[in-house]
Amino acid sequence: MTVQNRRQFLASSAGLVIGVALPLKGRAQSGAAAALGDGTIAEGAFAPNAFIRIAPDNTVTVLCKHIEFGQGPYTGLATLVAEELDADWSQMRVESAPANDELYKNLAFGLQGTGGSTAMANSFMQMRQAGAAARTMLVSAAADRWGVDPSTVSVEKGVVSDGSNSATFGELADAAAEARVPVEPAVKNPSEFTLIGTDVPKVDSQAKSNGTAMFTMDVYRDGMETVVTRRPSVIGATVASYDDSAALEVPGVTAVRQIPQGIAVYATSTYAALKGREALRVEWDMSNAETRSSDEIFADFREMANSQGTVVEETGDSAGAIEGAETVLEATFEFPFLAHAPMEPLDAVIEVTDGAAEVWMGAQFPTADKGVITQTLGLNPEDVTMNVMLAGGSFGRRAQPTAHIGAEIAEIAKAAGGNGSWKLVWTREDDLTGAYYRPITVHKMRGGIDAEGNIVGWEDRVVNQSITAGTPFDQGGADPTSFEGSTKMPYDLPNVTVDWVKADMPVPVLWWRSVGHTHTAYATEVFLDELLEAAGKDPVQGRLDLIKDEAGRDRGVLERVAELAGWDGQRVKGDRAYGVAVHESFSSYVAQIVEVSDQGGMPKVHKVWCAIDCGVAVNPNVIRAQIEGGVGYGLGTALFNALELGEGGEVRQKNFDTYRMLRISEMPDVEVAIIESEMDPTGVGEPGTPPIAPAVANAWRALKGESPRRLPFKQAGV
Amino acid sequence: MRKLAMILAVVAAPATAETVNGLKTADEFDGIEAEDERSVALFEEVLKVVEHPRCLNCHPKGDTPLQGDDMQPHQPPVVRGANNFGAPGMQCTTCHGAENVAFTTGEGSIPGHEPWHLAPKSMAWVGLSGAEICAQLKDPERNGDRDLAAIHEHMAEDGLVGWGWHPGEGREPAPGSQEVFGELVKAWIDTGAACPTGS
């Protein structure tokens, strides 16, 4: 996600901001591993700011304002603090910050949230300054205690000393709490970094390898009931009537209630809740439902692509240039709905006690969820406590401007009434049929080449829904998340028109790992590759010749990946073919070269070489992991995934048997080169994903003569 | 004319012979005079079961079973392993229990039987013609060193074969019943176990 507008967001979400100065109450869950904090604040702890707690036992706990779902902010933000604090890595602990926009806003958004691959970028200076402030206070306390000048006191690996005296952070915690808080603490020069730029071990790996890591679904409260909700299988349908008599007969089912989201079944166990839901009989009102099939929607979009939309980028006269061109290529690319399918299905836990509520969920915009919960239950903001839990993946799914999971768990508590605790569980079927998809998109492309093989004109018309329309992120006008990546290409093309045709339909859509780049990278990098091929040019050198002077970082990653892969201009060697793509997203630059063969009519990807420029590499190991994962996520999707609406709008793919995930046997080897840089760090969670599909499609064309016009490669069979 | 033919067919069939769930009974072939011809006709009927997805899916060509009525490659991807019980770390029993188990979150079920395994590679049926399947069935080199009586026993008595008629929600059962199928196989053997011609 890329867009934000705090004013509008606040305006539309009453009761969002709370005025707590410092969080004193965190989550108290047993079983968390050592590196993950348990939410308790030790007596005598030194809290120099909202991000750091130093306990008398010498542990340093970082309160991470970003949700951890695998992309590494717990480790990354703790690294920034430890670096400036000169802490020893073994004393660092991390836990989740509570919901509080004032203290924990994403500096890129203006409200608390994770997304757009911004965690490291917006925290880089903030967390370093937090660490530097704590260090200054510890030094000051030590200097006072020893009666020496602070300038003679140094800190190394968690030990404060002046040559003759030394003390741990824990020993100084009490005294440091009395020290003056520095206003603008100086941070290190990058040349002084000892942790930043190294493969600091991740804080959550152990707990995630032995089953002790606590996620939302793992929260159990005394007397808690599990709730599953029957939602419509056709998007936009609503409940007309229902019969719960059989459901209430199921042992363990305690209640059935209609809530705005559907019919909620309450039970003493998950199994009973599921059996109860199975026994429900529901009649649906289809009057506001999307009853077209995906094929019908594609046909409508292709028709819409015949008329000009809102021009979002224009240079020169593309129509005239293409008309006068020696060779004209046209292509229409079609991209299906996609589900995010995080491994932990959506869930939430709420406990209501005498006018106060405590909530546990993998909330990506925790203050938005808190706002809707507060409103729904009619509580005071200070009486609602949000525990942002580790989440089993998101890929955008939990970044919910509508806060629909917060809303659902609140409605469940409200419908039950009184005190109690409830856990909402979505099944995989609920997840895949529950909308909030990557929007169906059509790109209609035209390009012209002159007699010398130069690209003289380029047109890209994008047809899709807006992701931000109607949400607090709506900026009015054209929605960049619909076409980002089709605009601002790194290539020096003389006549360019990019326009956007906005489609409206009742299917909720959402940002999906790399958002608009999921389709724009494919459309632009495949079409460009085809133009270069038609002009008789090498895919790598052809691109390098076109890259603008000011696009040096695109050039840098392309040159680096060509070197890494040993690119020699041969697109086919024996049964193997090679393809390339380069794409910037979220201010990080990524180029990939792939090695592909034909395995029974489907691409088998053997190897992916990747170069990334994401500024300062805070933790190269985490960056490599995110690229490996981003490649696998994008590859599996390009090969197998379409979330299809069938006849009448019924979702066809309901579980992993038909919505097929990449498996280990299909995962290529991935080799990553990180460009050395002193630029501020930029995102790594999403940018690895966009280039893989076009790179594979370009290799496939070298082998088979054409790149797919509609993804996925395997047209889904149900 | 068509109506007349149907009436004649009904009249010609003996009173006990009644097609069961899409599979003719052995008696229904009594009208075929030539024993050899009758044997071939019986085998063609046997093939309705043998070539049904319930049977073919676990008599695959190669090392990967198929699944579903549309005979797609098994998901998750699995291999037969050394003893047709799957690979170390992911054997058939990792997912398949002693009985079919209905899914709790949606429609359908996971099939189960004790034991659950693939037919040996030599007994692959997928891609073979009826004549080829017939020849393979009778070949002790490929049929697990079975004589015809043992073949009959496998078809008529084996529990995993019998699962084909009780495959659980979401899968079409094989035609007929194991009893009718067993009788067809016996009648085929008793009439000389003739094979269809052609490849």
Added chain:
Amino acid sequence: MAKLTVNGEEVTLDVPEDTPLLWALRDEMRLTGTKFGCGIAQCGACTVMVDGMPRRSCVTPVGSIDGGFVETIEAMEGPEAEAVQNAWTNIDVPQCGWCQSGQVMSATALLRMNRVPTDEDIDNAMAGNICRCATYVRIRRAIHDAAETLEG
């Protein structure tokens, strides 16, 4: 009413016999390391050991394993489990972590049966465990690392 031995302790489960082992472990015994991912034996997140062999607990009714021995991630012991978990931590395999209990169970089962697995052996054993974060490159490497540790 099913009787099981779970992580060395005898338990009597007062739940319907068709209750999937997954939900009995989680809801009744609070053994939350075993995860729910799909409910149809496609993803492997719910893998536990039953009588020493890996089993998808989401499609295993408790009544079908009456008297059985169940081992979950919380009680994984022995040289293979230790080698696997150490390798997992050393090269930071997990990302979101939701699938990793199941991955660790399958990898341990593989190494208990095959101390020196090839890439193909790993693919065959692990193909039933989906990782949506696609940590597969590291899973493969970690299993090789664990195998090396076990070989000494």
